Amino acid sequence: MAYLEKKGVYTNVLMAGFGGQGLMFIGKLLAYxxxxRGLNVTWIPSYGPEMRGGTANCTVVISDxxxxxPVISAPEALIVMNNPSLEAFESKLKSGGRLFVDSSLVTRKVMRKDVEVVAVPADDIAMEVGEKKAANLVMLGAYIAKTGVISKEDVAEGLRELFGAKIQFLDVNMKALEKGIQHTKT
Amino acid sequence: MEKKFMNGNEAIAEAAVQAGCRYFFGYPITPQNEIPEYMSKRMPEVGGVYLQAESEVAAIYMVFGAAGAGGRVMTSSSSPGISLKQEGISYIAAAELPCLIVNIMRGGPGLGGIQPSQSDYFQATKGGGHGDYHLLVLAPSTVQEAVELTMDAFDLADKYRNPVMLLGDGYIGQMMEPVVFEKKPSPILPAKDWTITGAKGRKANLVKTLNLDPVILEQHNLKIQHKLQEMARNEVRVEHYLTDDAEVIIAAYGTVARIAKTAIQILRKKGVRAGLIRPITLYPFPYKAFEDIASRVKKILVAEMSLGQMVEDVKLGVCGRAHVRFYGRTGGMVPSYEELVMETERLVKEAL
Amino acid sequence: MVEVSGLERVFSRPKSLLPVVTHYCPGCGHGITHRLVAEVIDELGIRERTVGVAPVGCAVLLYKYLDVDMYEAAHGRAPAIATGCKRVHPDLVVFTYQGDGDFAAIGTAESVHAAVRGERITTIFINNAIYGMTGGQMAPTTLVGQKTTTTPMGRMVERAGYPIRMSEMLATLDGAAYIARVAVSSAKYVVQAKRAIRRAFETQLKGLGYSMVEVLSHCPTDWHMTPLDATLWVEETMMKVFPLGEFKVPKELV
Incomplete structure (x- = not known):
């Protein structure tokens, strides 16, 4: 859908995985x-019973x-952290879009040939930094490294505001974010 | 002003608090639970009352009691819960009690689903409960607008002594967006000398809905009718988007109106001069906007998350002078901008 | 009126009771109960801060008889409306005046949960074992075997179950502070009834929780009895199913 592309900033991303993997959180963090940075944003969640254990997803739109x-039929980017999410959303990704896959957990093969696949072993990397739950930040790192929508510093500031006093969470999440960025750049 | 990043439900709740609402009575139901949850924490902070009622029925009558006592009061629910409240809403309208009722709509009928819907349009605008009355119905399409309309709602309710409904689909409640809270100063509102405060140094007041004498009841209903006509003169709100040169109009409200805006951008890049008319007040409905547009645009597509409800009001406004087509999805399905583009193109190509 | 010197006026209309003729049938228990409520309001000196809520039922027109701020309420919803009012004005004295269909059938959820919350309101619950306003249909408190227009052969348990004992039920709830059942069928019982109504209002004034007085009342019209037979039926038949007494009294009032 080239006609949706604008000269200024406009992008959107759909993120999906199991409830509890923190995709809703990184979606909110990205939007926040x-x-x-002065941009308009919308964040829409899937809501309802599937939020507990099943597949959860959210859509973020960013524009100047x-x-x-706020509802996007063919997102420009897709972050998936489990097999059911890849199965559900792979076909929806816009042609030429980016597909970020947590390759630690997603074993299913990507079928699309017209998209850029960014495979990140996010759960393994998160284990390395000492917090398995930070795999979501690894994926966010990969996403911002590729798209440049926001910077590492933006995320750091956002995390500081959201976590406040809980600095130990801040550090480990920042480490995970950086690893995600590094992995994607190299 | 500081921008906050909030979901629609929480933003509505905060807006209500900032508009002076101090009494909230509700009962949990998805997808509006963030409103009572937010209120349960926020109301005690401002010296207000949050009460989780035993049912939606009880909640709406607690609203009746609190509004009758002069409190700025609200309740919120979602479609099935709003159906339960209808009896009380009729009584509230009859007793001319000001209050806000929020409906974050989900798919019906029956228990239906929990995904977004606009299928309570008829219920909200045409009555819902029994008797000759209408709610003033406000339909936001962004979180920011939900905040502004919520703040206005309390003043409007007081101005007309009539219940106001904020009608949003599930996405309006669940979506997060940046939002700024800025309460406009309230207009001068009529004195609440009729409220239940204890008959100290005055004659006893009475809040009632029973009028056994048909002569009296007719007079009462005509008085309510007169207020509704006043509202229709003063309170209609509608957004025109790219309508000046439009050859085809999409009519939509709430989330669907936003989807339509994206569809219109796509259509314009493809050379179709499409525009949007977005009713913000669903009651009183902006009939005039459609009456006017029908004099120069002959094709109108009404898009809703329902099987065709607002379309009837559009037809009343157009009054046969333009072709009105309907496109809707139902049961929690949301029309995509591609679908709206396709439907609009099809309508444009059709010979009338 | 001729004033005779040397005599003391010992009986007069309570100030809170308006000087009008009521719409009640001859021999009805509502008038007596209205008067008792008005006397208690006068004696406690709370007329200017008392609010009544009267829902659908024979007493829906209570607002015509009591000189206090009032709500006329939907069927069954008086405790919810009273709750809304009390939460806005905690200093007001709020009471509901409800019949058996209202309090124990259509409004049972509202009744029970007002008590569950320990809502600081008072309910005067008129139990006359019949739907009076609509012309004598079965009430939730209709006795087994009692004939009504919807139990023409008498209430049969296989079809219509058993009468509900609201006082006993509500007394089990922690939020209910004062619960009593009284009657107004004779002078003795009227005196007891007034005492209970007064204690119920005192319970509210002291902020102790929910209070309710169930009044066994007589309905000669729908029972198809003379007023005298109706009062006897209360005492000889109803009281066997609905025993009088105080089921719960807060220690602060003992």
Whole structure:
């Protein structure tokens, strides 16, 4: 959908995985940081019973103009952290879009040939930094490294504001984010 | 002003608090639970009352009691819960009690689902409960607008002594967006000398809905009707988006109106001059906007998350002078901008 | 009126009771109960801060008889409306005046949960074992075997179950502070009834929780009895199923 592309900033991403993997959180974090940079943002969750254990997803739209549809049929980027999410959303990704896959958990083969696949062993990397739950930040690191929508510093500031006093969470999450960025750049 | 990043439900709750709402009575139901949850924490901070009622029925009558006592009061629910409240809403309208009722709509009928829907349009705008009355119905399409309309809602309710409904689909409640809270000063509102405060140094007040004498009841209903006509003169709100040169109009409200805006951008890049008319007040409905547009645009697509409810009001406004087509998804399905593009193109190509 | 010197006026209309003729049938228990409520309001000196809530039922027109701020309420919803009012004005004295269909059938959830919350309101619950306003249909408190227009052969348990004992039920709830059942069928019982109504209001004034007085009342019209027979039926038949007494009294009032 080239006609949706604008001269200014406009992007969107759909993130999906199991409830509890923290995709809703990194979606909110991404939107929050973009808002802090003066951009318009929308964040829409899937909601309901599937949030407990099943597949959860959210859509983030970022733009320097007022946002029309917060619901995106063919996202420009997709972050998936489990097999069911890849199965559910692979076909929806826009042609030429980016597919970020947590390769520690997603064993299913990507079928699309017209998209850029960014495979990140996020759970393994998270284990390395000492917090398995930080795999979501690894994926966010990969996403911002590729898209440049927001910077590492933006995320750091956003995390500081959201975590406040709980510095130990801040450090480990920042480490995970950096690893995600490094992995994707190299 | 500081921008906050909040979901629609929490933003509505905070807006209500900032508008002076101090009494909240509700009952949990998805997808509006963030409103009571937020209120349960926030109300005690501002010296207000949060009460989780035993049912939606009890909650709406607690609203009746609190509004009758002069409190700034609200309740919130979602479609099935709003159905349960309808009896009380009729009584509240009859007793002319100001209050805010929030409906974050989900798919019906029956228990239905929990995904976004707009299928309570008829219920909200045409009555819902029994008797001759209407709610003033406000339909936001962004979180920011939900905040502004919530703040206005309390003043409007007081101004007309009429219940106001904020009608949003599930996405309006669940979506997070940046939002700024800025309460406009309230207009001068009529004195609440009719409220239940204890008959100290005055004649006893009475809040009632029973009028056994049909002559009296007719007079009462005409008085309510007169207020509704006043509202229709003063309170209609509608957004026009790229309508000046439009050859085709999409009519939509709430989340669907936003999806339509994206569809219109796509259509314009493809050379179709599409525009949007977005009713913000669903009651009173902006009939005039459609009456006017029908004099120069002959094709109108009404898009809803329902099987065709607002379309009837659009047709009333157009009054046969333009072709009105309907496109809707139901049961929690959300129309995509591609679908709206396709439907609009099809309508444009059709010979009338 | 001729004033005779040397005599003391010992009986007059309570100030809170308006000087009007009521719509009640001859021999009805509502008038007596209205008067008792008005006397208690006068004696406690709370007329200017008392609020009544009267829902659908024979007493829906209570607002015509009591000189206090009032709500006329939907069927069954008086405790919810009273709750809304009390939460806005905690200093007001709020009471509901409900019949058996209202309090024990259509409004059972509201009744029970007002007590569950320990809502600082008072309920005067008129139990006359019949739907009076609508013309004599079965009430939730209709006795087994009692004939009504919807139990023409008498209430049969296989079809319509058993009468509900609200006082006993509500007394089990921690939020209920004062629960009593009284009657107004004779002078002795009227005196007891007034004492209970007073204690119920005192319970609210002291902020001790929910209070309720169940009044066994007589309905000669829908029972198809003379007023005298109706009062006897209360005492000889109803009281066997609905025993009088105080089921719960807060220690602060003992």
């Amino acid at each position: 940081c973009a808002m802090k 103009e007022p946002i029309g549809s």
